[in-house]
Amino acid sequence: MDSGFRDSIPVSDKVLEMLKQCGQGTLTTQLFKRGYRQQFLVGLAPLSPTTGRFAGEAFTLRFIPSREDKDWNLEDLHKRGADNLQWEAIEAIGPGQVLVIDSRNDPRAASAGNMLLTRLMRRGAVAAITDGAFRDGTEITAMPIPAYCRANTASTRPAYHRAVGINEPIGCADVAVYPGDIVVGDSDGVTVIPRHVAAEVAADALEQERREAFLFTKIDAGAPLWGTYPANAETMAEFEAQRSKGMPS
Known part of the structure; x- marks a missing residue:
């Protein structure tokens, strides 16, 4: 079949x-x-x-x-x-x-x-x-x-x-x-x-992996969970700024 x-x-x-x-x-x-x-x-x-x-x-x-x-x-x-x-x-x-x-x-x-x-x-x-x-x-x-x-x-x-x-x-x-x-x-x-959802899951999952790699560095450096994981607007702005400077994608 x-x-x-x-x-x-x-x-x-x-x-x-x-x-x-x-x-x-x-x-x-x-x-x-x-x-x-x-x-x-x-x-x-x-x-x-x-x-x-x-x-x-x-x-x-x-x-x-x-x-x-x-x-x-x-x-x-x-x-x-x-x-x-x-x-x-x-x-x-x-x-x-x-x-x-x-x-x-x-x-x-x-x-x-x-x-x-x-x-x-x-x-x-x-x-x-x-x-x-x-x-x-x-x-x-x-x-x-x-x-x-x-x-x-x-x-x-x-x-x-x-x-x-x-x-x-x-x-x-x-x-x-x-x-x-x-x-x-x-x-x-x-x-x-x-x-039928494989392509969209792949795109969003890879983006999540990149974002969480950044968030892990903050948690590992002593940042609290609240506002960091999940990221609030301030943390996301920091992530985007890091990415615009050439953070590995």
């Missing part, structure tokens, strides 16, 4: 680069201002402590509970087709996309391991996210692709999960994710941005 969002609402590389410069708190604040209460994937963390920033469009994969008559024979699961939509998804993902897996918040079995994430990386994907667990955590931690999960486990996927849907709306960490949504992550976590 293809949402069609990617064709109707283009998101430029410039917008993605702007989003990558913004922290998770800034992005969620901008989304909150637009009426989006909770777009942060609570409870998910990167396997690697040196995870860098990324931004890309969501490519989704949905799991349901496995069942013995469907997910018992590993040889069948390694054949192409409907019984192995997990691998079909890996082979279908495109450059710049983010694999987002709905594992029903269940970390008892792995959503993927280092082999699949390596193939994902070679396909040009920029990150992998599950609200369950990954396996091969030691190997994945050393890989350059950011990988977010609830836990690391050794249990194979068919023990608890069956892949049943590719590129359809899912829930990940109790956040609705639609194919083509813009997913932004860093070492603090991941935020999902509805595609």
